[in-house]
Each structure stands twice: as C-alpha cells, then as structure tokens.
Amino acid sequence: MMSIQVQPLPSINIPNGGLNMQVLRRQPQKEKVLVVMGATGTGKSRLSIDIATRFPAEIINSDKIQVYEGLDIATNKITEEEQCGIPHHLLGIIQDPASDFTAPAFCNMASLSTRSIVGRGQLPIIVGGSNSYIEALVDDENHEFRSRYECCFLWVDVSLPELHSFVSNRVNRMVAAGMVEEVRNMFDPDADHSRGIRRAIGVPELDRYFKMEPSLDKESRSRLLQEVIDEIKDNTFKLACRQLGKIHRLRNVKGWKLHRLNATEVFRKSGREADEAWEREVAGPSSKIVRRFLYSRGAPDQVYRNARAAAAAMGAAVAAASH
Template identity: 50%
Template sequence: MSIPMSINPFPLSHSHKVSVFSASKPLRQRWPRMGSATSTPIATDRRNGKKEKIVVVMGATGTGKSKLSIDLATRFGGEIINSDKMQVYKGLDITTNKIPPHERRGVPHHLLGELDSEDGELTPEEFRQLGESIIPDITSRKKLPLIVGGSNSLVHALVVEKFDPESNVFDGSGLVSSELRYNCCFLWVDVSFMVLSEYLSKRVGDMLDMGMFEELAEFFDRPGESENTSPRTGLGKAIGVPEFERYFKRYPSPVADPVRKSAYEEAVRKIKDNTCQLAKQQIGKIVKLRGAGWDLRRMDATEAFIAVMTSAEGRSEIWEKQVLEPSVKIVKAFLEE
C-alpha cells in the first residue's frame, strides 16, 4: 500500500536520491572537547538573562514528528535540530528514513546526515555539547530551535540541567531530573500502538519498494564491511543492517533461488518486528519522562493514522484538526509567555 504523503513521515521516491549535508572533514574533529569552555551550559538568552525557549517534538518512530516539526517551523520561523541517533550519520538515507531536502520546505536542518559513523559513535554527552553551540546560534538569529527525533536519550542529555554521562536514567541506573536548563515546550505525537504497529509494518514494505534493499546491498559491498561488521557502532546499528547482515554474507551474488527468498523474507520480518519493538521502547521512555514531571503535551494522532491506513477521505483535515492545530496553539501560547 502506498501511504499518502499528507501523513506519511516523508518516504523517498524512486526518482529522488537524498543528498544530505556533508562535511569536508570529519565532524568529530570539530566537536567540543570534554571539559573545555564550550561544555559550560549556554542556556540563557544573553539579551534578557532568561532561559532560551525551545520546542521539543517527541514520539515513537513513524508517528509524524518530521511532518509536524516542518509545519511548525514554517509557521514560527524555526530551524530543526535532529535528535535521531541514526539520522545524524551520513548514508543509508532510505534505511534510516531521512527526510529528503526537497521535502524540508526550506527549513534548515542541523545534525541530519552530517556525521561519519566511521569517526566514532555520537554519545549523548557529545550531542549535548553540540546542542549548546547550535541552539544559541539559532536564537541569535531570532529563530526558534525545534528538537526533533525519536532518541529520547539524546533529548534527555540535551535539556536537563545536570547530566551524568555515567548513568542511564532509562535502565534504572539514574533518576530523571525535572530541572531543565532550557525553557521547553514538549509536544508528544502519540498513536495507538496497535494502529502504529500495522502502519510501521506497511512502512517497511514501502521503504523496500523505494530502494532500501539495494541501498543495504551497496552498504555491505563496501570494502571490509562483509568481513567484519560486529560489534556494530553508529550507522551499523540502524534497523535493517543487522537483520540483513546474514543475508548479504551468505548471498553476495544476485542468483535467485527459494532458499534465498526465504532468507530475504526472514530478514524483512525481523525488520518489522524490531521496528515495532523500538517504537514500544520509545513510548516507554517518553512515559517515564512524563512521570518524572516533564510537561509533555500529548497529541493523539490515532484517528489520523487510521484514516491513512484506510485511505479515508479527509485524512489531511483530520491531521490538521487533531494534531497540527492544537500544536500550533500550544507553541503560540508558549512563545507569548
């Protein structure tokens, strides 16, 4: 099934290859060093001493965060900081479901396809430090920073006043703090898990139709990739890579046979299962943050997704009425405070 563009988190088309931001030198060389002056929190507007205002769009994978963030950015003059820990890396644009440039509607995106995973894995502490530089730069130009992505560990590291890189608040080794160093407006795009699971399963099929398999084949064909791929770090952890690793090691040549078809279908099944499992984990983390006192404003997009799945008429209007319009009102009130 082809998911309508009005609600789908921006799938790629056959005719368009994504060209993400690139860097002439590895970005890690330019990341702030631990303990340097740039690691000091920069969370106040220098003009009035108040905490900088940011909007954080949260939600499980596939819930329409990118669509909502671009809608908000175009209305409020915003720039988007990607907080998806797979989308920060260059490559595998279909597999990691990066939004292509022609669908960003001119909205500047930061940390989207900018890092080379071969330079090392981006840690929450490093993401926090990068955010310390990017957010003041955006606000200095009187633009609104929007933090958007499904990696709640990165969001937590960025916004809490005191961050301990040695603890993980999501596995019980630390406590979630409600003391934040930014003035945050949290928007949580939520979808009934039963509906979301069905949608995610169909989305995997769409991604395969768009070239995900060929993209992964090229990824595994890189020198040295097929000989030593574990343990994986960075981009190698993206859902689709571990699931197809065995397939491409076993079948490097394009010869069709029933056994190969079975292996392919097993890899696809694992991708669908693991995507749904990721969504469940992400929802659990969001619920934990909310329970710790984070003021997350929940937007229920279930009806909009049901309309998408059934190709019902008026699906765009449902999204606007139940997700976009309430979000616009919340952000507008937040900025006027």
C-alpha cells in the first residue's frame, strides 16, 4: 500500500505528520455575558439600561449593598421608572438588614440568574460597583464561569476631578430627596456597621449624628449634620478611587480586556448637550462593541472553518497523489 506523507501547507494550518481529526469536531459555542464596570456615579446603570433597550437582555445587579431591601435613596438604587421595564435580578432581594451577603453567596445566585437568563435567549448584563464580587464570579477557582461563558467587559470611566464634583452634588440631591430621614427610620444605637446594609456609606456617618442629636442645640445640630454630609461625600469619593484601583488591577495585572468608554465630556455638560455627549461617547460606541460581541463569529467557529479547509486540502492532496 502506498504511504502518503502530507506536509503542512503554507496557507492553512495542518500539524506536521498530518491533520489531527479532533479539530474537525466543532467546539460548542460559549454563551455570551456582558459586564458593565466603573466607579460609583459614572453611569453604569444608565448604560446597562441603554444596552438592554437595544438588545434582548436582562440585568443582574452586582452591587453588594443594593442587593438589600430598603435604603433606596442612601444606596442610590435604580428606581422602577428608571428600569424601563427591563427585568432586574439580585436587586433589593435580601430582607434581613443584618445578614451578611458574601462573595460566595453572590456567585451562587448570580450564576443561577445567568443560566436562567441565557435559557430564555436573553443576554445577561452584570452591572455594579462591587468589583471584587465580579472578579470572584468570573475568575472562580474551577474556571467554570469562563469555560461556560464568553465575557465582554465595558468600563465607564470619568476623570477624577469631574467625578469628585458629581459625587458631591449627588449626595446633596440624596439629602434633598430624604436620605437623612430614610436612614433615621432604621437607626439602631447598638447596630453592627460591619455587616449587612448598615455598611452602606451614609449609615455609620448619620448614626453618629443621631446619637449626638438629642444633646445638641439647633445650631450645633445643623453644624454637625453638615460635617456628616461632608464626610459622606469624602467617603463616597474614596470608594470611587478604590473601585477605580481595582479596575486598573483587573486590566493591568490580571489581563482582563476592558473596553474603556470615557464619559468625562458628559459630566462637563448639562441638559441636551450632556445627552448628546452620552450617546456619542458612551452609548453609541458601546452598542457597536456589543453588536460585534454578539453577532460576529468567535474563535471556535474560526477553528472549525480552518480545520474544514485543511481537511479539504488534505483530500485534494491525497486524490492528486493517488493518480
């Protein structure tokens, strides 16, 4: 019997000594998951809604404080009106304010939600500021999430000076909306601020004010309240800086491919101009990224096409050698 040795062809990828037929088996396509990241106040929730109104999607909250029921103002929880009818998961579902919602608990619940959303043919959008929880989910010890899902990461970024100003103004709006009375309604002088929803910025600071309030005159109370509000602003900005540091670590140390969307120009404008800048700088580019992510062929398809072409070339070479 004639022995035929097929050499690697320059235009296709065939291993030396012949083609490994295993590559002809089409690899299963991974399901798609979108992750929206960014420091507090940068517009993550807004972007997730924009995307979910343009693509069939549902949203999974990854903020470890917004997962609790209550303190909607203090935790800056997205309102029902702002949700625009998009299903939200893990948002305000923990009723016990003192329970400890851990990273493993989040990973378990987020994984279940992701499977459920994918099963309905929808795109899961994971969005929130708890980057350590997102990291625990995506880079789990057994690599189960990465083996099951292909992830696309969007990072909404804003320059720190602009973000500092925005955070300060947002806290003022939260106070005007009733944050002080909201926190007062759950005030407990013996509460543990290291667990549960009472870890939320604004609760420990205001609790200190509530404890001292009865012993102060009107002027002193007003002065102390302003000091507490300023402290809330400072602590919120410090949180934003820590979140930004974690994002840089995920990109620069762990090698996550993050699509950075610079929203700074949006924060420098107001009204219609701000909306136009948002569409131009953030929402529009994000939609293009997501469209390519969802509808372009992935690496497994390319491997299959390459293998099929290689098999055809091998068949041609065998046919030519046999004549």
